[in-house]
Amino acid sequence: xxxxxxxxxxxxxxxxxxxxxxxxxxxxxxxxxxxxxxxxxxxxxxxxxxxxxxxxxxxxxxxxxxxxxxxxxxxxxxxxxxxxxxxxxxxxxxxxxxxxxxxxxxxxxxxxxxxxxxxxxxxxxxxxxxxxxxxxxxxxxxxxxxxxxxxxxxxxxxxxxxxxxxxxxxxxxxxxxxxxxxxxxxxxxxxxxxxxxxxxxxxxxxxxxxxxxxxxxxxxxxxxxxxx
Ligand SMILES: [Fe+2]
Ligand SMILES: [Fe+2]
Numbered sequence: 001x002x003x004x005x006x007x008x009x010x011x012x013x014x015x016x017x018x019x020x021x022x023x024x025x026x027x028x029x030x031x032x033x034x035x036x037x038x039x040x041x042x043x044x045x046x047x048x049x050x051x052x053x054x055x056x057x058x059x060x061x062x063x064x065x066x067x068x069x070x071x072x073x074x075x076x077x078x079x080x081x082x083x084x085x086x087x088x089x090x091x092x093x094x095x096x097x098x099x100x101x102x103x104x105x106x107x108x109x110x111x112x113x114x115x116x117x118x119x120x121x122x123x124x125x126x127x128x129x130x131x132x133x134x135x136x137x138x139x140x141x142x143x144x145x146x147x148x149x150x151x152x153x154x155x156x157x158x159x160x161x162x163x164x165x166x167x168x169x170x171x172x173x174x175x176x177x178x179x180x181x182x183x184x185x186x187x188x189x190x191x192x193x194x195x196x197x198x199x200x201x202x203x204x205x206x207x208x209x210x211x212x213x214x215x216x217x218x219x220x221x222x223x224x225x226x227x228x
Pocket of ligand 1: 071074104
């Protein structure tokens, strides 16, 4: 992973960043799904240059590193859920949320190159832990998987809101593009959270215990991924 990023950075050859198009992947209508207002829109995030001077590098490093780790973990959770429930009635719903997580991860991969941020050393751990959490919750059944989604997505939405506040306090103009990305992803995660609730997450046995345990794990993952 690090090698891939380093060679990508070398290819960039400086602070010049290629334009990227962040396509919104709308959640299609289907069983239990609803169309997303404005979901057809695509958001163009075209940074021709990220000025390294003047940015609060430690803050930006921390934000991008932890968000990349979070999106990576989310991808592994949905992969685990799909391994168990892919052929069930909620397979399409989970797949569509996973597809959005793939877009999120792709964007943070690009931002890591643009801002020259290294990934967390914990990626191999999140690889396994995310999959185990996803598959484990799915083994509890469809509602268990959705309870996991609600817990994780609520934590991530909250986390993104904290980052939005931090960046606005820092300089909303300077971090305009990053704010746009994080706000859009926060909305996507909020939507995943709502989909989980619509699919009876709260009807899972021991829902609050499960939710609290998963959210404690998310807090620990955020704390660690920001720092190492
Ligand atoms: Fe995400
Ligand atoms: Fe999500």
